[in-house]
Amino acid sequence: MGLDGVVRSTGADGGGSGSAGGLVQYQSEGVAVDFTTPILANARIRPSDGDKLEVILSDLGGGRGHYVIPLRHLEKAVTMTVHDHTLCEEVLHRNASSPDDIRRAILTVAKMGLAGQKAAKHARQTIDDEQNERMLTTVCLVRLAITYGDAGAVRAPPTLNDLATDIARGQVKVELAKVARTARLSTDAVYNLLEEWGGIIASVGVPDMPIECRLRRLGRQVFELASQLRQWADEEISHVGDRARAVADHAVRVGRDAEKRLAALDTFTDTIVETVCRWKESNLEIRAAMDALAWTLNGWEGNLRRWREAAQISREEQQRVVSAILATRPIRADAAQFDGANDPAHPARKGSRKVQAYQDWKTGQIDYDAVRRLEALREQAL
Amino acid sequence: MSRDSHTLEEIRARLFDLSEAQFAELVAYVERAQASDAGRSFSAEALAAMRPRLRVARPQRRPNAERIFCRPFEDLLHDLPAAGKRPGRIARRAIRPAWAVLSRRLDGRLLAAVEREARRAGADAVDWATQSWSSLWNACGEAANALLAEADGDSAARADLRKKLGGADGLAELADMARMMTVAPHVEELRHVLSPAPLTALDEIQTAAVSAQFGALAAEKDTLWGPLAHAVIARMADPVALAHAFGGSDCRDPGLHFLGSAAAGIAVADIDATVAALGGLPAESAPAALDVATHGEAVADRIARLREGLRDRRFAGSFAEIDRVQRGLRTAVSQTVIAGADAAVAGALGEAAGAARAALRENAEARAHALWKCSRFAGAIGMDREVVQAARAVEDAAARIALDRLKALERAGADAAAGAIDAAADDLIHAVRVVELVAGSDKADLLRRRGFDVLDRLRAA
Incomplete structure (x- = not known):
């Protein structure tokens, strides 16, 4: 109960939805990374001073604190799997600090097969899916632009195949003439612009697309996660129930923020002609909105996967996952408080820490059973 | 029939996806199917398919005379397929033949009374034994002892009983069941005291x-x-x-x-x-x-x-006996885990392509994983040296083959096809993952760096 209250209060003044302040909060949490070393399972990467990067380790040994280590020196602090070595190199090489850049680094390393053949296959599939999302989004934008120019006529929209062949592409460009006239651009320029636009918003798509693109889907799944967690918390008698409610509250907040940002992105699509007319500005605005959305939903893909996996295993595993998700929340004011003065028998404290072994306790080496479980986690589609 | 086998597959695949309540419902349904002639074989197969979860969830089963007969020894049941009578345990497969023999010798009225009472009580009321259950246990014990005594005196009767029970093990299991019947009321007393x-x-x-x-x-x-x-x-x-x-x-x-x-x-x-x-x-x-x-x-x-307890004289026993089982474990480890591990890894780095190669690699990784697991307890059973040697053999084989392939490409120079380079890169990654398991991530990362250096040179050329 005490815990719940604390979490809510920080959310109210910190998570200010939609504002620039809210985005800073999301950015301070860092980008969740799919490391396979058990101890790094909850690690996040964020930029530190200058162009350097640092890693935040939460939930270490069930404690409340966060450890911050420069990414460059991570290997001196932690014995890592080869996959994670390579991923760190790739991230440093790209100097990736945004969710999109780090996602690309993760996919590149996974594609090599360092996290196993199945994860490699899944990474290739993901890359293909994204390519499809990009194409389909462009097609939908082109269709919107054509129907704007010719509101009365109902004709078959261009298909993927139409855009792939040169002759049909020429036909599509002709049909874009009306929008081009309004925007005082050549049809070629309008087409290229729509293609660029489609590339930027590919992971969101446009409303009423035949497939639901990645981030739009994730925005919906976060709400589902919240309601599942609430239900779970109602049956949970331990203090973890409060934690689950706190995570659910947080998920709802994230979901609402994402909803607003999605709505803002869809406004550009709804007013397609204005967006095209002032593309120089709208281009930057769309990019910024996409970036904000990526930051808002950052990390929830992993949380969803972990929760789904735990749902199949055991109540204890579910408790562990809830605590781990809560621990990756941003560094809170109460986390810096001196803990020793608290009454250890206080109901909110009692048994609230669970230490888990990140390394094989017999040899001190990496526990490859745990590594395999983390690798298997990323093989399932969301 | 094909519908049934399809259903069984479904049950096996989704066994642990069901909630407790759904699972209990499924058990009840399958048990009801047992009542009809058509459903009997399906029901038996379905219960066998559900056994892994049944063992964990232990939902309340509908009592019947056979199940009540098993109650005093239900904790003793085991499913190991190997033949041979285990002391203090009873094979689940021995129940059916034993009950078939016993139930024929029992008083029909008693059986009918037990069945009637069980049906009336339903699945919810199996927690407490009743008077008729005790009578059943007594009768079963007496019947079993009578059967065994007859078999002792008459070799023809003995052969007949052996045949009915499926061998000498069956006789031993029946004798054990009879012994458990004699202490049934006391086991029942402890039933709810012990968790x-x-x-x-x-x-x-x-x-x-x-x-x-x-x-x-x-x-x-x-x-x-x-x-x-x-x-x-x-x-x-x-x-x-x-x-x-x-x-x-x-x-x-x-x-x-x-x-x-x-x-x-x-x-x-x-x-x-x-x-x-x-x-x-x-x-x-x-x-x-x-x-x-x-x-x-x-x-x-x-x-x-066990060894520790024996050394501290916590209980009596023989070290020779413990050494014997430890030798057995060592043999099992060296036959299944160690033997052929390096060959399996080398095979996965061979010429196979496509799905066959993917399967070989999965196999090789699993072998390396098993070797890693064994290295954690090898010291305890005195196999340090063997496991370390096997790990080194696997490491050498994987690293050598992957690097040799890259070096061969380097010698070929500009003639090296792009496809060959990609294949060699794939092999390298697989070798790195195997080496990581058997020799640790530091050595594996070293191999990766060396390999990547060569690959960079090859791709630049």
């Missing part, structure tokens, strides 16, 4: 209750303490815990001391049976290697605790 299996240790209240039941049977301790001890031991996660607690000569309570001594014997027999089962697994198979590695760790732990 459900597996129990890690007995607390004071449980210890007192067990001691009281032994005390009640003190007059016939030569015949009845054994089966009672078997019932208590079967509840435990590891019988060694009982041996540690009560097996020592300082244990004042004669009943508990008997229990502790019996537990030490059964612990060795249990380990022996597990080791024999592991030894029977096929060589050159990745799932078998992982099985041996996973169970081997638990068995090695148990052996170590």
Whole structure:
């Protein structure tokens, strides 16, 4: 109960939805990374001073604190799997600090097969899916632009195949003439612009697309996660129930923020002609909105996967996952408080820490059973 | 029929996806199917498919005469396929033939009464034994003893009974069942005092209750303490815990001391049976290697605790016996995990392509994983050297083949096809993952760096 209250209060003044302040909060949490070393399972990467990067380790040994280590020196602090070595190199090489850049680094390393053949296959599939999302989004934008120019006529929209062949592409460009006239651009320029636009918003798509693109889907799944967690918390008698409610509250907040940002992105699509007319500005605005959305939903893909996996295993595993998700929340004011003065028998404290072994306790080496479980986690589609 | 087999597949695949309530419903449905002639074989197969979850969830089953007969020894049941009578355990497969023989000798009125009462009570009321159940246990015990006595006197009757029970093991199982029938009321007394299996240790209240039941049977301790001890031991996660607690000569309570001594014997027999089962697994198979590695760790732990207890004189036993089972485990590890591991890894880096290569690689990784698991308990069973050597052989094979391939490409220079470079890169990654398991991530990362350097040069050329 005490815990719940604390979490809510920080959310109210910190998570200010939609504002620039809210985005800073999301950015301070860092980008969740799919490391396979058990101890790094909850690690996040964020930029530190200058162009350097640092890693935040939460939930270490069930404690409340966060450890911050420069990414460059991570290997001196932690014995890592080869996959994670390579991923760190790739991230440093790209100097990736945004969710999109780090996602690309993760996919590149996974594609090599360092996290196993199945994860490699899944990474290739993901890359293909994204390519499809990009194409389909462009097609939908082109269709919107054509129907704007010719509101009365109902004709078959261009298909993927139409855009792939040169002759049909020429036909599509002709049909874009009306929008081009309004925007005082050549049809070629309008087409290229729509293609660029489609590339930027590919992971969101446009409303009423035949497939639901990645981030739009994730925005919906976060709400589902919240309601599942609430239900779970109602049956949970331990203090973890409060934690689950706190995570659910947080998920709802994230979901609402994402909803607003999605709505803002869809406004550009709804007013397609204005967006095209002032593309120089709208281009930057769309990019910024996409970036904000990526930051808002950052990390929830992993949380969803972990929760789904735990749902199949055991109540204890579910408790562990809830605590781990809560621990990756941003560094809170109460986390810096001196803990020793608290009454250890206080109901909110009692048994609230669970230490888990990140390394094989017999040899001190990496526990490859745990590594395999983390690798298997990323093989399932969301 | 095909619909049924499809349903069975479905049950197997989604066994652990169902909620407790759904699973209980499914069990009830399948049991109802047993009533009709058409559904009987389906029901038996479905229950066999559901056994893994049944064993964990233990939903309330609808009682019938056969199930009530099994109640005194249900904790003793085991499913190991290997032949041979295990002391203190009863094979599940022995129930059917034994019940078929016994139920024919029972009073029809008694059976009918038990069935009627069971049907009326339903699945919810199986917690407490009734008078008619005790009568059934008595009757079953008497019938079994009569059968065994007849068989003892007459070789033709003996051969007939053996045939009906499926061999000499069946006779031994029937004798054990008869013994359990004689202590059934006492087992029933302990049923709800002891927590459900597996129990890690007995607390004071449980210890007192067990001691009281032994005390009640003190007059016939030569015949009845054994089966009672078997019932208590079967509840435990590891019988060694009982041996540690009560097996020592300082244990004042004669009943508990008997229990502790019996537990030490059964612990060795249990380990022996597990080791024999592991030894029977096929060589050159990745799932078998992982099985041996996973169970081997638990068995090695148990052996170590037995040895420790023996050394501290916590209970009586023989070191030679423990050495024997340890040798058995060593043989199982070297046959299934160590033998052929390097060949499997080298094979996965061979010329195969497509799906065949993917399968070979998965197999090789599983073998390396098994080797890693074994390295964690190799010291405890005196296999350090063998496992380290095997790990080194695997490491050498993987690193050598992957690097040789890259060097060959480098020698070929500009003639090297782009496809060949990609294939060599793929091989390198696989080799790195194998080396990571058997030799640690530092060595594997070194191999990756060396390989990537060559690849960079090749791709730049």
